[in-house]
Amino acid sequence: MDSQRKKVLVQVLNLVTSPKDRSSVSLVCKDWYDVERHSRRHVFIGNCYSVSPEIVTLRFPNIRSVTLKGRPRFSDFNLVPPNWGGDVRPWLEVFAAEYPQLEELRLKRMTVSDESLEFLAASFAGFKALSLLSCDGFSTDGLEAIATDCKNLTELDIQENDIDDKSGDWLSCFPETFTSMEILNFSCLNSDVDFDALESLVSRCKSLKVLKVNKTVTLDQLRSLLTHAPQLLELGTGSFWQELTPSQHSELERVFSNCKNLYAVSGLWQATALYLPVLYPVCTNLTFLNLSYAATLQSWDLAKLVPYCPHLRRLWVLDTVEDQGLEAVGSNCPLLEELRVFPSSPDGDDIVDGVTGSGFVAVSNGCPRLRYVLYFCWQMTNAAVATVAQNCPDITHFRLCIMTPAKPDHLTGEPMDEAFGAVVKTCTKLERLSVSGLLTDLTFEYIGKYAKNLEYLSVAFAGDSDQGMQYVMNGCPKLKKLEIRDCPFGDAALLSGLEKYESMRSLWMSACLVTMNACRSLASKVPRLNVEVMKDDEIGDDSQADKVYVYRSIAGPRKDAPAFVLTF
């Protein structure tokens, strides 16, 4: 290709950012492949073992931003033993050599040691953005290294991690000359931070857009922080309960009313009716409200709040708001696109009514634009779910968790097949589905037949026979991720996906009926799959494959697999 054409193509490609589109571009012809690979700045690796860092850096020489995901999702629920893998260090070492200009690293479910963080801070002079989601292996010591050495840091986003929270001293490590922070999220950490250091940081970082503090920050301290940062777009508060004097209280109201750009609020630990009204001035502009840490919030508290939030698009709550709270949401938030209801007592230790089909229907009645639903409940009916699907046909993510395993329809005692049948038939854009309750193979017949856009399916305690999984493997053309636990799917089911697994990112099957022989057979028939079995020592039967993880890979079998991971 002559250099003129190349220039034009590069200009055009700069506007093409989604990995899928760039992938398509690279398949047009050799020249386009070449131009694309040189001009790509961001690479997304959904499974760190599907490819090696050497292969990535060879193909894409000019990367500035990497997203890397490690462990299978069920590791969030303790189904993957510790030390399984997903260590970021090997990647960092290659990146240090090949991408010295790396600016952004976003990791999910990876293991990151303090040494790795130190290495990161030392290796990339222009490093700007670090996001760690559901990672493990590091402590606040590692954060100290980042704060001390990353002079150009704009983003530090630490979420949902399982780390050794030794102290809040890391926050004091940002030098006085450091002013570039734009996104700071340390809400999941528990230690006190030096408030003076935090306040000074917030004051001098004039470009700060997102600030999410942890719950050790008090209401009065928050008041002070907001005085310095009225320009915030997203705020995660600390504890939202404290005895304030009347003047402190009205000062708090005043600073909130000064935050004219705030569109997202989270944190709100211990929020109650007493202080929620200070949010009213910002509520009109709120599009995202996360009340899922506000464990004392009850239905009437929410009912009083939502009339002030007519532009809400995303709402996260606990089931303590109950159906009545959800009715209020349905009546007041017509633009709602996403609702997540989390359980306040997931282990069932405290008796909680939570939310039911009635609340679900109430929201769907008032919020026809719903697209993303995550709903934890103790009971549900087919009729309620069918009504929700009818009311909200644009749903793309439907995740319903009836927390008692294999629970039938609460009214009729029947399986919940028709509920999910209704969802897949009516919501034709459905991309993600999590099923629960008592389900027969019929549910999977519906899914295979109707869920033509489904990419991600999660199944637990469901189905009758291999046929169930076979329906899905033979049906859903766009399936990318399939996670199954505690279902009676065996070898025939596993092998029915022979032709499909290379087009998927991964398959997880645990506590099913798969044998080692079937895994061996799959691996030999489809060489570009890594077929891994995690042995559970407590289960004596050596012929059974307790936890099966199958994924496509061009990097071959793992070289770092621990002893309990067998690769076929």
Place this chain on the structure above:
Amino acid sequence: MELQLGLALALPDHHSPVKGVDMNVVNCSIEKKEMVGLESKNQVGNYKRSFDVAFEKSSSTGAGNESKMLALLLWNDQPNEEDEDDKGRKRRNSCRSIIKNDDGGNHVVGWPPIKSWRKKMHHDHDHDQHHQYYPLQNNQMANNYKENENDGSAAAANNSMYVKVKMEGEGIVRKIDINLHNSFQMLRDTLITMFSICKSKEGGAAADYILIYQDKQGDWLLAADVPWQTFIESVQRLQIVRNGG
């Protein structure tokens, strides 16, 4: 899908897998042991009494012999079905995902699918709830307790014994300091005040409720069936259930 209930852990627990099996569902075989659970939907028979009576009565009338029920959710062939697999389906005992939990919950590994940091957050919340016993309207009661906490003697503060109180139908678990009371009457008054804020029922409401408590062995017993001292020494948590007559 066949579910079989065998043994059960401590009750009452709405949300053990036991409850997931509706009694009326065909194909479920259930062995029902004696149930202590005073769920309003199930008739319990012997153990219903009015709230007043529950507090005043002190003699046992056999209410203390509730049996514990242990429940495991099993994916099991029915006992004699080994050879009757008419559809040629292989089924086997797949109960390994279940953990028995001695402190009263029925816990499946990794279920429900909630990230551990969220679960931790709820446990932490329980500790944080010390200052959130009552809705803030009830300043009177809150002051009452504040006075007791600040009454100067460190001993008093150190002897606080907080137990959770859950009322059937209420989404929120509250906590009270048992050691601030010295009789069932006092406890009753506190609870009536604490929970009547949330209920619109007036008047005879008290008669409709029974107070039960879980003791150190995990058994659920009627509160008034033991002397106050015994009660204080063994109470772990309280529950107010409706007298579903």
